[in-house]
Amino acid sequence: MARKQKTVYTCKICGGSSSKWVGQCPDCGEWNCLEEAIIAEAPSNYQGRSVNYSGVEAEVCLLDAVEAVEQVRTSTGINELDRVLGGGLVGGSVILIGGDPGIGKSTLLLQALATLSLSSPTQPLYVTGEESPQQVSLRAQRLGLDVHKIKVLTETQVEKIITNAQQQKPSVMVVDSIQTIHTEISQSAQGSVSQIRESAAQLVRYAKQTNVSIFLVGHVTKEGSLAGPRVLEHMVDTVLYFEGDSGNRYRVIRAIKNRFGAVNEIGVFAMTEKGLEEVSNPSAIFLSRDEVEVPGSIIMVSHEGTRPLLIEVQALADNSHSPNPRRVALGLDPTRLNVLLAVLHRHGGVATYDMDVFINVVGGVRISETGVDLALLIATFSSLRNSVISRDVVIFGEVGLAGEIRQVPHGIERLREAAKHGFKKAIVPKGNAPTEAIPNLEIVPVVKLVDALNSISTSVVSEKEED
Known part of the structure; x- marks a missing residue:
């Protein structure tokens, strides 16, 4: 039987929805920001939001009975990136990194995966929705990276991505980019508010329940802000943003949100033929x-x-x-x-x-x-x-x-x-x-x-x- 469909209007600023189009969003008050989206009811065998990837049921407990354990951090091998992250990569964290096209987002993450793969007991997973495996391999060769332990997956459906991740069991995963990912429970176009919100929600849930660290690459709008609903920034643990012009040799990464470190921390890099290199003395x-x-x-x-x-x-x-x-x-x-x-x-x-x-x-x-x-x-x-x-x-x-x-x-x-x-x-x-x-x-x-x-x-x- 065909799944029933219904039309809703979603705010591209806050992610709120309305059953009919109105000039002003009823949730955030912005004007002319509602977009039409078609949502299909999930099939009867699809668990949706109730999917439990860890197999452990949540229990209610007293807060003072929870043991406060210091977060174990894993170094990415790039000191400036570790600084921006608050000292290293935390298991189960979701990091959203955005910036202008060509500024070095994919280059930096591929460099980080290459160094992590040398010390990690599991092989990192690079999920690309924009490039072919050949393009990713060519970039790695151009940068001179040792990527024999990195696995690559070309897929845009979030359910298949999570299924493959459950089989491969990586400790670190990169999704490039979140705007290209879609879910089968929504019939709206890729990159729409509902698709980005639901796809990110499933990836965040998977990361928290399996202790897998996930990097999400995000596009930016012509105004310079991250594309998609603002709720996307609220869902993730850390938001990193490349500042400056892609034509400039130097790159500055700023943490505008970080649940595991200082906000407004910056990392400074120089773009070279071998990728992004750290700048040890930024003041100079x-x-x-x-x-x-x-x-x-x-x-x-x-x-x-x-x-x-x-x-x-x-x-x-x-x-x-x-x-x-x-x-x-x-x-x-x-x-x-x-x-x-x-x-x-x-x-x-x-x-x-x-x-x-x-x-x-x-x-x-x-x-x-x-x-x-x-x-x-x-x-x-x-x-x-x-x-x-x-x-x-x-x-x-x-x-x-x-x-x-x-x-x-x-x-x-x-x-x-x-x-x-x-x-x-x-x-x-x-x-x-x-x-x-x-x-x-x-x-x-x-x-x-x-x-x-x-x-x-x-x-x-x-x-x-x-x-």
Whole structure:
């Protein structure tokens, strides 16, 4: 007997469903986000959501009776990837990794499987829904990887993937990509909200019940967000995202969600002919190698995840020929840039209402913390005055709406990182001033924005004086 079908409308943002089309999603409130999907009733012999892959029934117990065991982590053999994962791979975890096409998602995972296969008692499984086994083999040969212990499967139906995984019993599995996987209980097109949600749910259930670690490769939309319903990010344990441009040699991976480690931890790689190589000193690549000092360039110390990073912030302010001056921020929040420029005018006496202001973070990394505020304003001030600030000066601090300089977390770690790289002077919030002196580093604590602007006068070398 043919299975009955029914039509539902699913939200591509939150995954919520409605029996009829409406302009606004009843769950998340977004507009024009409902897509039509056809769902067929599962056959009578299909267990669906009640499938138990472990064979062990769940039991209710008291929370204090549960033994808190430290998570056993397995190294992937790639230190930067281990750092982003929180120290290694946890059994039963599901990791979603996304990024622009060609940025290195499949390359990184194939490298990780190659190193894991050398130490794992079981053979990893690489499931590809986009490429043929020959294409995967050619990539491995190009990278010079030892893949004689890696098994490959070309399949797009999630039920068959899980059946093969139960037979092969891998400890680590890669699914490339989740947008190509479909389930037989839904008649909607591959890549639709319902297909991605149900396929991911079955893979997550399989991972949790069998202690298999699964990497899911995800596509991104033209806006740069992960394709599919937002519920996909809630279902997995870790979400990793490649930042930067695929045309740039360096690749930055950021953990935007991690149940087993620090959020916003980053790993830095360099793309070479042999694949992605780790960058042992990330601060060096984020600093300009130009020996000539230029106006509008400031070095600040950011703190990403568990480590400080030296990053160069560049600013360019120029006269605007438009009634609406442009505000462009690459690697920073454009909205916060507008707020900080207003603070610079109100409490620093520096007007930019008739100027185009462009901000860039060198290296393609994105900074989301507020510790960049002070460096951004001083870089803008340097560009406006056409003055060069010494490369021996490092700056960080949060700027409030009243013009006050606020303390930021991990101040001591930032200062030690600056001293390690040879900086001689640091302009920091008063709350971040250390109680003990740091060798070879002069600390200049500031309370107000005006104090910070005045303090850089001794570090500024005017181009006119140089001439």
